[in-house]
Amino acid sequence: GGSTIASAAGFKACIVTDTGGINDKSFNASAYQGLKDAKMVDPSIEIDYLSSLAETDYAPNIRAFEHQGCNIIITVGFLMDAATTAAANADPKQKFAIVDDAPMTKSKNVLALQYNTNQAAFLGGYLDAATSKTGVVATYGGMNFSTVAMYESGFVAGVRYYDMKNHAKVKVLGFTPGAGACTLANCPGTGTFIGNFTDQTAGKQDTATFFAQGADIVFPVAGSVGLGSVAAAQQAGAGHSVTWVDSNGCVSDKAQCKWFNATVAKGVEPSVAAAVESAFAGKFKGGTYYGTLANGGTALEYNSTTASASLKATIAALTKGIESGNISVNPNRYPGTPN
Amino acid sequence: MSVETVEVTKALKQPHGRSRVIAGIIVGLGLFVALVFGLGSSGRAKSQFTFSPVNLSSNAPWHLGALTVNTRGWNVVLGVLIIALGTEVWVRRPRAPMLRFGLSSIIFLFALLFWACRTPGPSQIPFVNLTATLAGSVGIAMVLMYGSLSGVLCERAGVVNIAIEGQFLGGAFFGSMVVSVTNSFLYAALAGALFGALLGWLLAFLAIRYMSDQVIVGVVIVTMMASLSSYLNLQVLTPYPNFNLGNTASTTGIPLLDKIPVLGPVLFNETWFFYLAVALVALVSFGLFKTRWGLRVRAVGEHPKAAESVGINVARTRYRNVIMGGAVAGLGGVAFMATQGQFQPGYTSGLGYVALAALIFGRWKPSGAVVASILFGLSAFLANGLQSYSVPVSSEIIGMFPYIITIAVVAGLIGRVRPPAADGVPFKRS
Amino acid sequence: MKKTRVLVTRVFFVTTITGMRVELRGVTKRFGSFTANNQISLTVEPGQIHCLLGENGAGKSTLMNILFGMLHAEEGEIVIDGQAVRFADSGEAVRRGIGMVHQHFMLVPVFTVAENVVLGFEPTKSLGRVNHRAANDMIHELSSRFGLDVDPDALVENLSVGLQQRVEILKALSHDAELLILDEPTAVLTPQEIESLMAIMRSLASAGKSILFITHKLKEVQAVGDVITVIRHGEVVGSVPATTSEADLATLMVGRDVSFSVTKEVVEAGPAVLSLRDVVIRDDRGISVVNGVSLDVNGGQIMAIAGVQGNGQTELVEAIAGLRHVESGTITLGGRDITNKTPRQILDAGLGHVPEDRQRDGLVLSMSIEDNLVLNTAHFRPFAKGWSRNLPAVSSNAADLVERFDVRTTSITADVGSLSGGNQQKVIVARELSRPLTCFMAAQPTRGLDVGSIEYVHRQIVEQRNQGLGVLIVSSELDEVLSLGDRVAVMFSGQVVGVVDPQVGRETIGLMMAGAKPE
Amino acid sequence: MKIWNFLKRLNARGPAATAFFALILGFIIGALVIIATTAVVLNAWRHVFSSPTAIFSALKVTFDNVGAAYRAIFIGAVGSPSAYSHSITTGQGWTNTIDPLSETLTYATPLAIASIAVCIAFRTGIFNIGANGQAILGGIAGAWAGSMVHLPTALHIPFTLILGVLGGALGGLIPGVLKAYAGAHEVIVTLMLNYIIAFFLLYVTLSTALQQPGQANDISRTIDGSAVLPPIFGTGSGLRVSYGLFIAAAVVLFGWWFLNRSTLGFDFRITGANPHAARAAGINARRVIIFVFLISGGLAGLAGEVQMASTTHFVDGGFLIGSAGVGFTAITVALLGRNEPMGIVWGSLLFAALNVGGRTMQASTGIPLDLAAIIQSIVVLFVASPVLVKEIFRLHTTTEAVQLATKGWGQ
Numbered sequence A: 001g002g003s004t005i006a007s008a009a010g011f012k013a014c015i016v017t018d019t020g021g022i023n024d025k026s027f028n029a030s031a032y033q034g035l036k037d038a039k040m041v042d043p044s045i046e047i048d049y050l051s052s053l054a055e056t057d058y059a060p061n062i063r064a065f066e067h068q069g070c071n072i073i074i075t076v077g078f079l080m081d082a083a084t085t086a087a088a089n090a091d092p093k094q095k096f097a098i099v100d101d102a103p104m105t106k107s108k109n110v111l112a113l114q115y116n117t118n119q120a121a122f123l124g125g126y127l128d129a130a131t132s133k134t135g136v137v138a139t140y141g142g143m144n145f146s147t148v149a150m151y152e153s154g155f156v157a158g159v160r161y162y163d164m165k166n167h168a169k170v171k172v173l174g175f176t177p178g179a180g181a182c183t184l185a186n187c188p189g190t191g192t193f194i195g196n197f198t199d200q201t202a203g204k205q206d207t208a209t210f211f212a213q214g215a216d217i218v219f220p221v222a223g224s225v226g227l228g229s230v231a232a233a234q235q236a237g238a239g240h241s242v243t244w245v246d247s248n249g250c251v252s253d254k255a256q257c258k259w260f261n262a263t264v265a266k267g268v269e270p271s272v273a274a275a276v277e278s279a280f281a282g283k284f285k286g287g288t289y290y291g292t293l294a295n296g297g298t299a300l301e302y303n304s305t306t307a308s309a310s311l312k313a314t315i316a317a318l319t320k321g322i323e324s325g326n327i328s329v330n331p332n333r334y335p336g337t338p339n
Numbered sequence B: 001m002s003v004e005t006v007e008v009t010k011a012l013k014q015p016h017g018r019s020r021v022i023a024g025i026i027v028g029l030g031l032f033v034a035l036v037f038g039l040g041s042s043g044r045a046k047s048q049f050t051f052s053p054v055n056l057s058s059n060a061p062w063h064l065g066a067l068t069v070n071t072r073g074w075n076v077v078l079g080v081l082i083i084a085l086g087t088e089v090w091v092r093r094p095r096a097p098m099l100r101f102g103l104s105s106i107i108f109l110f111a112l113l114f115w116a117c118r119t120p121g122p123s124q125i126p127f128v129n130l131t132a133t134l135a136g137s138v139g140i141a142m143v144l145m146y147g148s149l150s151g152v153l154c155e156r157a158g159v160v161n162i163a164i165e166g167q168f169l170g171g172a173f174f175g176s177m178v179v180s181v182t183n184s185f186l187y188a189a190l191a192g193a194l195f196g197a198l199l200g201w202l203l204a205f206l207a208i209r210y211m212s213d214q215v216i217v218g219v220v221i222v223t224m225m226a227s228l229s230s231y232l233n234l235q236v237l238t239p240y241p242n243f244n245l246g247n248t249a250s251t252t253g254i255p256l257l258d259k260i261p262v263l264g265p266v267l268f269n270e271t272w273f274f275y276l277a278v279a280l281v282a283l284v285s286f287g288l289f290k291t292r293w294g295l296r297v298r299a300v301g302e303h304p305k306a307a308e309s310v311g312i313n314v315a316r317t318r319y320r321n322v323i324m325g326g327a328v329a330g331l332g333g334v335a336f337m338a339t340q341g342q343f344q345p346g347y348t349s350g351l352g353y354v355a356l357a358a359l360i361f362g363r364w365k366p367s368g369a370v371v372a373s374i375l376f377g378l379s380a381f382l383a384n385g386l387q388s389y390s391v392p393v394s395s396e397i398i399g400m401f402p403y404i405i406t407i408a409v410v411a412g413l414i415g416r417v418r419p420p421a422a423d424g425v426p427f428k429r430s
Numbered sequence C: 001m002k003k004t005r006v007l008v009t010r011v012f013f014v015t016t017i018t019g020m021r022v023e024l025r026g027v028t029k030r031f032g033s034f035t036a037n038n039q040i041s042l043t044v045e046p047g048q049i050h051c052l053l054g055e056n057g058a059g060k061s062t063l064m065n066i067l068f069g070m071l072h073a074e075e076g077e078i079v080i081d082g083q084a085v086r087f088a089d090s091g092e093a094v095r096r097g098i099g100m101v102h103q104h105f106m107l108v109p110v111f112t113v114a115e116n117v118v119l120g121f122e123p124t125k126s127l128g129r130v131n132h133r134a135a136n137d138m139i140h141e142l143s144s145r146f147g148l149d150v151d152p153d154a155l156v157e158n159l160s161v162g163l164q165q166r167v168e169i170l171k172a173l174s175h176d177a178e179l180l181i182l183d184e185p186t187a188v189l190t191p192q193e194i195e196s197l198m199a200i201m202r203s204l205a206s207a208g209k210s211i212l213f214i215t216h217k218l219k220e221v222q223a224v225g226d227v228i229t230v231i232r233h234g235e236v237v238g239s240v241p242a243t244t245s246e247a248d249l250a251t252l253m254v255g256r257d258v259s260f261s262v263t264k265e266v267v268e269a270g271p272a273v274l275s276l277r278d279v280v281i282r283d284d285r286g287i288s289v290v291n292g293v294s295l296d297v298n299g300g301q302i303m304a305i306a307g308v309q310g311n312g313q314t315e316l317v318e319a320i321a322g323l324r325h326v327e328s329g330t331i332t333l334g335g336r337d338i339t340n341k342t343p344r345q346i347l348d349a350g351l352g353h354v355p356e357d358r359q360r361d362g363l364v365l366s367m368s369i370e371d372n373l374v375l376n377t378a379h380f381r382p383f384a385k386g387w388s389r390n391l392p393a394v395s396s397n398a399a400d401l402v403e404r405f406d407v408r409t410t411s412i413t414a415d416v417g418s419l420s421g422g423n424q425q426k427v428i429v430a431r432e433l434s435r436p437l438t439c440f441m442a443a444q445p446t447r448g449l450d451v452g453s454i455e456y457v458h459r460q461i462v463e464q465r466n467q468g469l470g471v472l473i474v475s476s477e478l479d480e481v482l483s484l485g486d487r488v489a490v491m492f493s494g495q496v497v498g499v500v501d502p503q504v505g506r507e508t509i510g511l512m513m514a515g516a517k518p519e
Numbered sequence D: 001m002k003i004w005n006f007l008k009r010l011n012a013r014g015p016a017a018t019a020f021f022a023l024i025l026g027f028i029i030g031a032l033v034i035i036a037t038t039a040v041v042l043n044a045w046r047h048v049f050s051s052p053t054a055i056f057s058a059l060k061v062t063f064d065n066v067g068a069a070y071r072a073i074f075i076g077a078v079g080s081p082s083a084y085s086h087s088i089t090t091g092q093g094w095t096n097t098i099d100p101l102s103e104t105l106t107y108a109t110p111l112a113i114a115s116i117a118v119c120i121a122f123r124t125g126i127f128n129i130g131a132n133g134q135a136i137l138g139g140i141a142g143a144w145a146g147s148m149v150h151l152p153t154a155l156h157i158p159f160t161l162i163l164g165v166l167g168g169a170l171g172g173l174i175p176g177v178l179k180a181y182a183g184a185h186e187v188i189v190t191l192m193l194n195y196i197i198a199f200f201l202l203y204v205t206l207s208t209a210l211q212q213p214g215q216a217n218d219i220s221r222t223i224d225g226s227a228v229l230p231p232i233f234g235t236g237s238g239l240r241v242s243y244g245l246f247i248a249a250a251v252v253l254f255g256w257w258f259l260n261r262s263t264l265g266f267d268f269r270i271t272g273a274n275p276h277a278a279r280a281a282g283i284n285a286r287r288v289i290i291f292v293f294l295i296s297g298g299l300a301g302l303a304g305e306v307q308m309a310s311t312t313h314f315v316d317g318g319f320l321i322g323s324a325g326v327g328f329t330a331i332t333v334a335l336l337g338r339n340e341p342m343g344i345v346w347g348s349l350l351f352a353a354l355n356v357g358g359r360t361m362q363a364s365t366g367i368p369l370d371l372a373a374i375i376q377s378i379v380v381l382f383v384a385s386p387v388l389v390k391e392i393f394r395l396h397t398t399t400e401a402v403q404l405a406t407k408g409w410g411q
């Protein structure tokens, strides 16, 4: 658990997690990790967390930290948008950073951390397409949120790009991009969505279905639901694998490492750490931070993938291309392989 | 007297009113299938059945190709089939109309799948894999079997065990810890069963010794386990992640049998938790209805005073059964964990309560519980499976299906099936 | 045949006609502050039929349950053939040769006769399987030995009460009882069945078995008893020979003189207030239990329906009260058709109803006396003002009725459950009679009541009749029917065998109760 | 021993005392849970094996940790004594001082309402486990009325409240009808409905006009200011306790009147205590069952509405889900309050204090908030078994086991 009773002295960075708690092996965990990283860099930084059991806890949790004299308060997720904005307006001197959310109303003392995950997901899609034995890969989401769909859209783009470049016919199941580009404001698309971020059973069943349809790699964008995919891969046996999201699967979940071939990471840790350090250095500025491949705000991390050195080289090249903007991550730019 | 007996058996037909309602609903389903899924789809549309199992390593020597059928024709046939079931209920008023209802809803879901995977059509997936579907359902069905079997043991002795969900959670939690440490599912199973038994004892202790309201105690045990497991998850599993490695049990195929097409991979290539469940069902079934033990248990559940008057120790019998029931439910939790992997707070998502419904559906008989579990398992799996076909129904609505079916079944049944007479009634030693 | 013999004898003690001498010494049993048995001593000799007589709640069943090991006495001891014994549970009592037929049957309805008889002492095969064959053989053997035949494979729930009782007796005998306890076995039997039961008792006694026989019916005591022990409020008030006169016995029981005859002044019958026409009713299992009953109850007249339990009276009463669906036929109350109307409508039409099972249908035991006295009138003035209850009115009403109907209680706010059976009955009668009525209907109005209370309830009923109210009584007590009824309708298997004048005498009516048409 | 005798005398008064002792037991077991799961404490005890003298330090560590936890709960729920003395002497900083109390009341408000809902059902022999689902429906209905309909405050607040009630009543109608006409056991039906309603909540917040514009997430529109239940001390104060408190008070009064003084409530109690007698007394069981569910559901819905309108002002996919479920806590509160409206007032204040204080405990000691829930369920286990409590404390009274008459499956 968190640290011991607060002392107003010294610099204090605090995080209010949403109902997922700091053990969700997803962005609550990553955000907390970001605080720890910051403490690594500068041990004089005190850190603390509060997890919320309900939306009604957000406001009081934030207030509790204000009373404890936290210098910067990190909040996680769109649900805390309202509470954060309210608190921010009530106390303009209090610094806030909110993870993975585009605030409805901007405020000077709130830094919104957002991530163009489709860039790294593009690489993930390319990797999976290239390493798939069956020529079928699949993805599914927790709920059809733009933050979720953005991963899937990038993933599909990556697969299609692979097919186009290598005249391959790798199919991708589970997500069909809608017309138009995918932005954090709006990322159109339809496909398989579990309906929540917790029901492992459903995740396992959908994954089993995908496997039954010939897929051998699955890319779940659904928080702990993804663990169901891992279970399914274990049962389906060798040759089946999972590409993980948000935070490195082999770190958050060592035991399962061999089932993860890679992780499309959302750079929550570095961005949160950066926010804290800037505040510590007194250089904090409100506004929006966009995580990209370029600034490490999103990245493809290899786990147990069988990818060859040459493939990794190609992917490195693609990374450059995306950073420079020469390669688009919009799936609609590439012809898809019809199912 | 013998005359009366005859009359009674005659009288056991269901009352008109309700059978007709059920029949109406079934026929409605059938019409919907025939019209929407059948005639609704274009005449050219085709749907595919495939049979090859997912796990290629245990792939069978056989290879069944895909079965391609005309969507419209096939669904019309299925629709007519359902309608037939409905009319049978209407006319014959059979004793188990809800069984017909269960079958109809399964057929309905299959028809829906066929319709969803039709080509040309919106779905990316042009086929339904029967083997995978059945195999997946068996996973859930197994857990439900453990749950409802636990229910049978408790309620036949006259104690309502509504805490099954809690025993699932407890079993899953400790099972997951033990297996993570010892890497042996045997120990995990023992730990889970032990903890389940402990919860069973708690229920028995309060319900029998202190005559507390069994339903209340049961529900509170569930909430207690929910909060306790979530608490321990944060206090123990977070700091020590290798207490929750979440390795799943491997399947062990039964030689030869697992080579049978379709059935092989579904029934004879399972984890030993599944085989154990089947064995337990057979065992309890035999015990309850053939042996002295069973006769006495049922007497206690039907008329405890009478049992006591012939020197049967009601309290002891109930303790024994409720504790056994708890152990079985705990096992169920481990079995669940063994197929789902890593423990998450509240990840049994109400299966324990569905198991109760299965128990009622199965008329407090182990054999009935099996049938019910399979029906519920299938419906739950199909409902989830739907999400991978882009059906024009939002996933939230689809998610409701299994629970809606459960309610329908329970609503259709209670008052017609007869629970043990003293079920849930505390016994005061005169 | 031989094989099964072996089986039987292996499981059941070999019958030895030795007889048994049972002594109770200073037995005392308390329930909380209430003493149900106080220093009770009595002796049963081998081959003796020993009768226990006493008011309701005098403590008879309690005493028997102690002897049978189901209850444990605070003081005193049980001595069998000279040696003191202590039974942890009734199983031990049974093994020691004591059998009991309980006042409330101890049979599992969904089990077969055989299963019920062997329960607790099951003959088994390999793997602990129950040996049904051996069980059946054993039952056949007993049936033939004591002339109690019943189909071992029949489900008990499908048996008539009389047959169920046979099963109880078989059960007791099957364990080779030397002492047989019969707790009010005759309450639910036809005169004929009672006769055969008494024959059985005599034969058992002559076979050397001792019998403890509990009943409220003085005639029976005199018919079969050797010795009669009378208990009042938990204490033995005397042991007397069977030759003692009814009057003396009654006085012993109640502690004062009791008048058996009900004095009825002559009132000429008014018009019909309640009439049934071709009424047909099905029971819960869908079997038609009342088929085509037509009947008229006139004002100022008591129509008494006689008949053995389970011949449709219960369902008939429920149907009249609107608690059971009428398949066909019509019921009119005061000229209004009340067929299949709701209980509410029927109550408002002026039907007073004293239900057969008072604690189930008549009272809410966990509620106060005053609330129970307005159970079905709480919605009306003066007990309600708009949507609120008028509690002062409720209390004054209770105070008044408790006084008028002599309900023995400490306070009107006490739970009805804490009242004695008879007083509970008085509460119901008081409630029903305190409403404006067209017809008063009472089912088994004095079942389980002692002579004192019976006397009181009867007087109330006759009073109503004298004031011109139509009264319908359903009773399985022949004496009650004869002493109360102006007309007696006898029901058998769902039909009215005939409506006769009570003067025709108990034999005729007894025969009619067994189905014989009146000549 | 004086205190002991006092307690015994208290206990002679019956139920209240049972609850009191159950509470003590709850805290004791809670302490054991803390001890068994806190590393430092366990380490301290491990040393005892090596050097027995270490037992004192071990005890100290134990008491420090447990003490810290429970102190935090108290401070978080009631406020810190020092703060009070400071405010009293200087008259300053009252807002911060009473903020904990305000939070406790804020949490207790919907809890009390929902508990009355559950209690009325219990007293009729019906176990409404679906109160939570009904509360969610109430919240949804309220969110709709508050955000999609625009009215002046004077009309808007009543309108949203009524919609909340209707929403909950609708949720109650389903199990009511199924029980009355099909004899379906309410426990299973309402349990399943809770899951269904959770999905429905996601559906409306994701796929209907109620979804927050410009949001792809499962979050509803925010209700108009005119529909918000305003804080008693004004928005500026930062104290959240709202006028919903008075609604709760009204509901408690209603509950008391309904159960003890109304004719319909009398019918309910008769039906609950003895359905057969009720039928014979001309009470229409079906009507009663449906009314119970309408009233119970309606109140539950009101609870959800009040919670939404006085705290978050919107609903989202997690509204009252899981550990947040006021409707579930309400069951335990109703039991704790022995199904008496006054008892429920105390019960909800107590459990609210536990949850609110639990937040502070988690903040300052890192012990998870779930501990509060654990303590609560243990308390109820004991409350449901008064005889056990008496045996543990060697007390002799006449109070019988809780009479809730939840029926078996029969109906």
Ligand SMILES: Nc1ncnc2c1ncn2[C@@H]1O[C@H](COP(=O)(O)OP(=O)(O)OP(=O)(O)O)[C@@H](O)[C@H]1O
Pocket: C031, C034, C055, C056, C057, C058, C418, C419, C420, C421, C422, C423, C448, C449, C450, C453
């Ligand atoms: N189950 C019980 N618990 C507590 N007290 C009881 C119980 N049953 C009876 N009593 C008390 O014992 C007293 C005697 O009850 P009982 O039923 O024996 O009366 P009774 O002798 O049968 O009178 P009646 O002839 O009117 O039935 C009653 O006043 C009653 O208060």
Ligand SMILES: Nc1ncnc2c1ncn2[C@@H]1O[C@H](COP(=O)(O)OP(=O)(O)OP(=O)(O)O)[C@@H](O)[C@H]1O
Pocket: B430, C031, C034, C036, C054, C055, C056, C057, C058, C059, C060, C061, C062, C063, C103, C448
């Ligand atoms: N379990 C009990 N708890 C409290 N009081 C009881 C209990 N059982 C019986 N009594 C009371 O003890 C007294 C004796 O009851 P018992 O059944 O022996 O009377 P009885 O002589 O058999 O009457 P009846 O002729 O009606 O059978 C009654 O007042 C009864 O109410």
Ligand SMILES: [Mg+2]
Pocket: C060, C061, C062, C103, C183
């Ligand atoms: Mg008796």
Ligand SMILES: [Mg+2]
Pocket: C056, C057, C420, C421, C422, C448
């Ligand atoms: Mg009595």
